[in-house]
Each structure stands twice: as structure tokens, then as C-alpha cells.
Amino acid sequence: MTAPTPRPGILDIRPYVAGGSSAPGAEKIYKMSSNESALGASPKAIEAYQAASEILHLYPDGGAHRLRKKIAETFDLDASRIVCGSGSDEILQLLTKAYVGEGENIIQTEHGFLVYALAAKSCGGEPRFAKETRLTTDVDAIIELVDDQTRIVFVANPNNPTGTYIPDIEIRRLREELRDDVLLVIDAAYAEYMEEPDYDAGAALVDELNNTVMTRTFSKIYGLGGIRLGWGYCPAAIADVLNRIRGPFNVNAAALAAGAAALGDNEFVDKNRAHNREQRDWLAQQLGGLGLDFVPSFGNFILVKFPAAPGLNADDIQAYLKTGGVIVREMGPYNLGEYLRISIGEKEGNRKLIEMLEKKFR
Numbered sequence: 427m428t429a430p431t432p433r434p435g436i437l438d439i440r441p442y443v444a445g446g447s448s449a450p451g452a453e454k455i456y457k458m459s460s461n462e463s464a465l466g467a468s469p470k471a472i473e474a475y476q477a478a479s480e481i482l483h484l485y486p487d488g489g490a491h492r493l494r495k496k497i498a499e500t501f502d503l504d505a506s507r508i509v510c511g512s513g514s515d516e517i518l519q520l521l522t523k524a525y526v527g528e529g530e531n532i533i534q535t536e537h538g539f540l541v542y543a544l545a546a547k548s549c550g551g552e553p554r555f556a557k558e559t560r561l562t563t564d565v566d567a568i569i570e571l572v573d574d575q576t577r578i579v580f581v582a583n584p585n586n587p588t589g590t591y592i593p594d595i596e597i598r599r600l601r602e603e604l605r606d607d608v609l610l611v612i613d614a615a616y617a618e619y620m621e622e623p624d625y626d627a628g629a630a631l632v633d634e635l636n637n638t639v640m641t642r643t644f645s646k647i648y649g650l651g652g653i654r655l656g657w658g659y660c661p662a663a664i665a666d667v668l669n670r671i672r673g674p675f676n677v678n679a680a681a682l683a684a685g686a687a688a689l690g691d692n693e694f695v696d697k698n699r700a701h702n703r704e705q706r707d708w709l710a711q712q713l714g715g716l717g718l719d720f721v722p723s724f725g726n727f728i729l730v731k732f733p734a735a736p737g738l739n740a741d742d743i744q745a746y747l748k749t750g751g752v753i754v755r756e757m758g759p760y761n762l763g764e765y766l767r768i769s770i771g772e773k774e775g776n777r778k779l780i781e782m783l784e785k786k787f788r
């Protein structure tokens with residue numbers, strides 16, 4: 427009997443492996459594997475989520491009107507050009523679905539966020555990986571890979587898992603050097619953690635041009651990864667395209683309510699940003715003190731390099747940390763097998779991590 431077969435290339439896709447969450451035998455779990463919010467979710471968002479239980483029988487507002495208005499007010503944007511999605515992942519997938527087809531390609535950086543490559547493959551496109559310089563996006567290397575079949579360039583800024591960023595001036599240089607018909611997607615999932623004056627999340631470029639999109643998420647500083655909420659800021663024609671192909675009710679009612687409430691909770695966002703800065707600095711200082719190499723990070727995580735020695739290499743340290751309930755992320759899929767990516771956790775988890783590493787590296 428013959429069976430349905432997917433389009434060519436689909437079965438070559440290796441499914442995305444999310445950060446681990448279990449550590450059998452450990453007394454307490456410190457999940458530092460998925461760059462989630464160290465301080466949980468905004469209390470105002472939790473309250474709104476609970477209140478949404480009253481309207482579970484109703485379809486959500488398919489146009490996300492209230493949330494888009496709130497996003498527009500918060501970031502001084504044009505609400506009509508915001509498209510909300512079930513995580514920014516959905517926006518990345520929709521963009522690829524709309525603009526990339528068989529025989530065409532997307533470009534991302536060699537250690538860039540892996541979802542772009544998966545999205546491209548699922549549309550029959552080819553992902554191309556531009557070399558990075560010191561684990562940082564290299565604009566010239568991206569430009570070199572562009573050919574007539576290039577449809578999208580994805581830049582995560584700051585990037586996950588490296589934690590590095592390029593300044594606005596470099597993003598603008600990239601845009602200037604790309605053909606006008608190549609879409610530039612600036613994935614600013616970690617923008618809320620950024621405090622550097624030369625950084626811009628990309629909204630200004632979106633406003634100026636018709637070929638650049640910025641994506642954002644509620645999964646990081648707002649602490650809403652579990653309800654899947656993100657958005658894209660687009661030129662009008664691209665917002666129109668996304669609205670044609672997204673599901674009519676792609677964002678659920680609880681996410682719409684919680685997201686809008688989270689945007690009104692500056693106190694929580696400020697607290698989370700300050701916590702991240704302070705704990706990231708502390709971790710960097712402690713890791714340095716243990717003689718471990720790490721990449722200075724601008725996100726809510728830190729990429730740490732481990733020696734090649736048995737017992738001390740990244741795989742062995744990952745397994746060792748797990749015995750104490752500290753779950754971190756392996757980097758093999760990003761071709762960074764000597765590294766582990768450690769999300770900035772609560773103080774207790776960060777301390778536990780360092781205490782355990784001290785036993786190996788002091």
C-alpha cells in the first residue's frame with residue numbers, strides 16, 4: 427500500500443530540540459536551558475491570564491486589536507503594521523512561507539538561531555550560513571553569500587546562542603548592501619535587555635523602508651514563553667501578506683490578555699532587566715575567576731567554553747550539573763560543541779551553578 431509522502435526535503439529536517447527540563451533524582455530543578463525569564467511572569471500578566479478564564483468559550487479577537495494598540499503605544503509604532511503571532515517563531519515561519527520557495531535561499535549567520543534554517547527547509551528553501559567573526563554577525567560575510575536566489579537575510583540581534591550584537595550602523599550597512607528585493611528580518615527577541623547606546627532593535631529602519639521587518643517576543647523579559655506570543659513590525663505590504671496567510675485566530679485569548687497586561691507592567695520589566703544585568707555580571711566574574719572562557723553576553727544567557735578534557739568537557743559538565751538539578755543547553759546543534767549555553771537564572775540557581783563548577787575548576 428502506498429502512503430502519503432511529504433514534499434522533498436521535509437524528511438531531511440532535524441526537528442528542533444528544546445532545552446531540557448528534567449533532572450531525575452535532583453532535589454530541586456534550576457532550569458537554565460531555554461532563556462526564560464529568571465523572575466517568572468509579570469504579576470499583572472498572571473492576573474489578566476486568570477481573568478481570561480471567564481472567556482474561554484469565545485474565539486479570541488482575530489485582529490489582536492487591543493494588543494496591537496498597546497504595543498504601538500509602548501514602542502511608538504504604527505499599530506496597523508504590527509502582526510501578532512503564536513510566539514515570534516510563528517512570524518518567522520510565516521515570513522519564510524510567504525517569501526521563500528523551492529530553489530531559493532535564506533542567509534543566516536553560522537551560529538545564528540536555528541529556527542530560520544528549519545523554516546527555510548520546510549518551504550523547500552536552502553539555508554546558507556555566513557561565517558561569523560569572533561562569534562559575532564559579520565555583515566561582509568553575509569553579503570558574500572547573497573545570490574539571485576536569496577530571498578531573506580535573518581539577523582538575530584543580539585544573537586542566541588552567542589549573546590553578541592552588532593550596532594545599528596552595521597545593520598544599516600547590511601541593508602544598504604543588500605538588494606532591495608531581499609527581505610531583511612531583524613530578530614530582536616532580546617531587545618528589552620539591551621542598554622547600549624549604539625543598539626537599535628530595528629523599528630526605525632522598518633518605518634523608513636519597504637523591505638525590512640523586526641520581530642519581537644513576549645517570551646523573554648515579560649516571562650510569557652508558555653503562552654506563545656510574539657509580533658512582527660512590518661512595512662504595510664508585508665503586514666498585508668502575513669495577515670493573508672496566518673490562521674484567523676492565531677493568537678489565543680489568554681495570550682492576548684496577558685500580553686497587553688505585561689506591557690503595562692514597567693516595574694516588572696525594569697526589575698527583570700536589572701536582575702539580568704546584575705546576575706550576568708556576577709556570573710561573568712565568577713566564571714572568569716574559575717578560568718573559564720565565556721562570550722560577553724547582551725542577552726539573558728551566557729555562552730561558556732569548556733576544556734576538551736574528559737570530565738571537564740561540555741558534555742560531561744552538562745551531565746554533572748544535571749545531577750544537582752542545574753539544567754543547561756548543549757550547543758552541538760549550533761556547531762559549538764565545546765560550549766554550554768547557560769540562561770541567567772534566579773540568584774539561587776546561579777549560585778548553585780557556580781558552587782558546582784567550583785568543585786571541578788577551582
Ligand SMILES: Cc1ncc(COP(=O)(O)O)c(C=O)c1O
Nearest residue numbers: 513514515582586615643645656
Ligand atoms: C533569537 C530568537 N528569536 C526568536 C525566538 C523565539 O521566541 P518565541 O518564543 O517568541 O517564539 C527565540 C527563542 O529563544 C530566540 O532566541
